[in-house]
Amino acid sequence: xxxxxxxxxxxxxxxxxxxxxxxxxxxxxxxxxxxxxxxxxxxxxxxxxxxxxxxxxxxxxxxxxxxxxxxxxxxxxxxxxxxxxxxxxxxxxxxxxxxxxxxxxxxxxxxxxxxxxxxxxxxxxxxxxxxxxxxxxxxxxxxxxxxxxxxxxxxxxxxxxxxxxxxxxxxxxxxxxxxxxxxxxxxxxxxxxxxxxxxxxxxxxxxxxxxxxxxxxxxxxxxxxxxxxxxxxxxxxxxxxxxxxxxxxxxxxxxxxxxxxxxxxxx
Amino acid sequence: xxxxxxxxxxxxxxxxxxxxxxxxxxxxxxxxxxxxxxxxxxxxxxxxxxxxxxxxxxxxxxxxxxxxxxxxxxxxxxxxxxxxxxxxxxxxxxxxxxxxxxxxxxxxxxxxxxxxxxxxxxxxxxxxxxxxxxxxxxxxxxxxxxxxxxxxxxxxxxxxxxxxxxxxxxxxxxxxxxxxxxxxxxxxxxxxxxxxxxxxxxxxxxxxxxxxxxxxxxxxxxxxxxxxxxxxxxxxxxxxxxxxxxxxxxxxxxxxxxxxxxxxxxxxxxxxxxxxxxxxxxxxxxxxxxxxxxxxxxxxxxxxxxxxxxxxxxxxxxxxxxxxxxxxxxxxxxxxxxxxxxxxxxxxxxxxxxxxxxxxxxxxxxxxxxxxxxxxxxxxxxxxxxxxxxxxxxxxxxxxxxxxxxxxxxxxxxxxxxxxxxxxxxxxxxxxxxxxxxxxxxxxxxxxxxxxxxxxxxxxxxxxxxxxxxxxxxxxxxxxxxxxxxxxxxxxxxxxxxxxxxxxxxxxxxxxxxxxxxxxxxxxxxxxxxxxxxxxxxxxxxxxxxxx
Numbered sequence: 001x002x003x004x005x006x007x008x009x010x011x012x013x014x015x016x017x018x019x020x021x022x023x024x025x026x027x028x029x030x031x032x033x034x035x036x037x038x039x040x041x042x043x044x045x046x047x048x049x050x051x052x053x054x055x056x057x058x059x060x061x062x063x064x065x066x067x068x069x070x071x072x073x074x075x076x077x078x079x080x081x082x083x084x085x086x087x088x089x090x091x092x093x094x095x096x097x098x099x100x101x102x103x104x105x106x107x108x109x110x111x112x113x114x115x116x117x118x119x120x121x122x123x124x125x126x127x128x129x130x131x132x133x134x135x136x137x138x139x140x141x142x143x144x145x146x147x148x149x150x151x152x153x154x155x156x157x158x159x160x161x162x163x164x165x166x167x168x169x170x171x172x173x174x175x176x177x178x179x180x181x182x183x184x185x186x187x188x189x190x191x192x193x194x195x196x197x198x199x200x201x202x203x204x205x206x207x208x209x210x211x212x213x214x215x216x217x218x219x220x221x222x223x224x225x226x227x228x229x230x231x232x233x234x235x236x237x238x239x240x241x242x243x244x245x246x247x248x249x250x251x252x253x254x255x256x257x258x259x260x261x262x263x264x265x266x267x
Numbered sequence: 268x269x270x271x272x273x274x275x276x277x278x279x280x281x282x283x284x285x286x287x288x289x290x291x292x293x294x295x296x297x298x299x300x301x302x303x304x305x306x307x308x309x310x311x312x313x314x315x316x317x318x319x320x321x322x323x324x325x326x327x328x329x330x331x332x333x334x335x336x337x338x339x340x341x342x343x344x345x346x347x348x349x350x351x352x353x354x355x356x357x358x359x360x361x362x363x364x365x366x367x368x369x370x371x372x373x374x375x376x377x378x379x380x381x382x383x384x385x386x387x388x389x390x391x392x393x394x395x396x397x398x399x400x401x402x403x404x405x406x407x408x409x410x411x412x413x414x415x416x417x418x419x420x421x422x423x424x425x426x427x428x429x430x431x432x433x434x435x436x437x438x439x440x441x442x443x444x445x446x447x448x449x450x451x452x453x454x455x456x457x458x459x460x461x462x463x464x465x466x467x468x469x470x471x472x473x474x475x476x477x478x479x480x481x482x483x484x485x486x487x488x489x490x491x492x493x494x495x496x497x498x499x500x501x502x503x504x505x506x507x508x509x510x511x512x513x514x515x516x517x518x519x520x521x522x523x524x525x526x527x528x529x530x531x532x533x534x535x536x537x538x539x540x541x542x543x544x545x546x547x548x549x550x551x552x553x554x555x556x557x558x559x560x561x562x563x564x565x566x567x568x569x570x571x572x573x574x575x576x577x578x579x580x581x582x583x584x585x586x587x588x589x590x591x592x593x594x595x596x597x598x599x600x601x602x603x604x605x606x607x608x609x610x611x612x613x614x615x616x617x618x619x620x621x622x623x624x625x626x627x628x629x630x631x632x633x634x635x636x637x638x639x640x641x642x643x644x645x646x647x648x649x650x651x652x653x654x655x656x657x658x659x660x661x662x663x664x665x666x667x668x669x670x671x672x673x674x675x676x677x678x679x680x681x682x683x684x685x686x687x688x689x690x691x692x693x694x695x696x697x698x699x700x701x702x703x704x705x706x707x708x709x710x711x712x713x714x715x716x717x718x719x720x721x722x723x724x725x726x727x728x729x730x731x732x733x734x735x736x737x738x739x740x741x742x743x744x745x746x747x748x749x750x751x752x753x754x755x756x757x758x759x760x761x762x763x764x765x766x767x768x769x770x771x772x773x774x775x776x777x778x779x780x781x782x783x784x785x786x787x788x789x790x791x792x793x794x795x796x797x798x799x800x801x802x803x804x805x806x807x808x809x810x811x812x813x814x815x
Contacts, residue, residue, distance in 0.1 A: 132380060132381060153380070154380070171616060171622070171661075172661075173668075174655065175621060175655070175661035175662075177656040177682050179652025197671075209379070211329050212377055215368065217364050217390055217394045218389070220394075222395055224392050224401070225398060226392050226401040
């Protein structure tokens, strides 16, 4: 968990861009894709995003390793849309309540591609951005309150610790005779007990960490930054790239006549 | 006294100072009068409940409700309450942000950020040190604590416990505080880690000349570094008019240790040169085979699933230790030793049937599968939890991880009630481990020593033949230590087998038996992959015990 968020060994071009700019570019693409369910804009954006993988230091294998839940979710979303959407065009497959028609297949495909095209930039962003650098940029460039940003960052470290504690508490409770066997109710109760144990430990860890931070002077109105978050020429290119991908997706969909705004009532 | 630029040793003045925590009827500290001159090095001793940590937190300016920024209105039991005055350089600690730096006990929550350099810079940033000054300070601080060779982007999660405590010290040094406050900084560390931290503190004090206040009940570790020992007594006792001071004794280390030796020993303090009296084993004979491991490889990680291309087959995790063969017999003690990270706890948890072996077998010949009608076999990992606890009991390093109820008595009855037998043994355990007065208390509210005794009692209530303990003496005072060691030696004589992971040579000496020493991968020269283990008599070449 904690290792997955580390950037060590990744020296790709995009790791040097300002995290806030990367974040803005990703938001742009996501917003545009969220506007329309059509397979043209989604596949154009997806193609560009896949081409960008090497710039973020990602390979297809790494992408699968880190983003498989999202990819699976997109595929499932597409599949269920294809099955459940109202028929349009000729029916290709009919199994009682489950039917697939050309229209619903198109909608399902659009749904899946769109899901992927929206999820992929987020995976790209986190693969080439250290959380600490993102926090620096959010506090220094975006002027978000530093207490909130740094507090969240420190809490994220605890998530990794909690994953380890979950395993330890599970073993410790088994050693007391609380097992994860039996009927579903007994298992549910065992899980609830383990969750309570974890909650107690999480609160202890959090309050100790809070004392650590306060003892190091955290919480004052002003502070300086050892890592100034700055912009460079690369950032202009990143922003331009984001704009281009978003624009290309819209233009292609408009040209193909598939642009389909989600919030307009469609037949 | 030479000082590096920017560090001015701080003075501490307490006049009739007292503090009552919110919701507690009695003050933690009451009527404290104390003067600490700039540059003095003070070791703070006293029985648990004497308010040592409270004083340290107050000096660090982290005590009480940070939102209100000061003491609450007196008289309301829900609010904390401050009396008298406690000053650093003539001002309240809260007004002196950055003058004092605090290192606490738990290494894991001393780390704030995920990269080494960033973590050290954190305090300096908060004090608004100009950015160009911060990185030289960070490098200097890391050099001073002996972590200078690591790159600044080294992940903090990859550090050992001792390294994390030194990192916390570096983070404080980068703030250039005039007062170092250490709250049992070495209680959770192995002997090597204890010395690492102690020596780093010594170097930094020699260099900066800062004032030191350290709380620690292992006196031998700090005795030669401090020039004054202050013994506190519990605030509750000072309600009487006869004793009106929180300070019981105060003076040079040798003088205080000579005057108060008996009193300190009575309070459970580890006085140098004193090993608490323990019971000697009477019947060190070994009986039937209870547990055997063969070709065992262990890891905390679970098997991963391979990708789509390899058909999601299961990939075994990398073992921290492999090729371990050992036997545990009735009435026999086995001590697992080795450096941090050598997989001691992992091995113990695997032997205890809590982790799945990566390779090899753990076999309990008298498992539930051996009798008529049994079917669970001899591999404890495959047993149901209830089958496990009546055969192998495991006491974890952190007692709180094992609490499953909200009352001490329920905690003890939990195992017997689930098994359907053995409730009559609970009274005996309560008596033997001095828990009788606490039966209605919430386990989470007990003191450290009480929690340890309770966690041992709860596991024993299920009457296991094999008892596995992970660092049972870590952070324990001398009284709890002696009770625990004596109790376990009694159990051994009665035929229980005891497997313990420990750094504590005196403890293993009381238990007797054999030692299984694990070597880390790096230091195991020519032993093939996966480290190596060697067995030896318990008294041959063990490192100096953590508890001496």
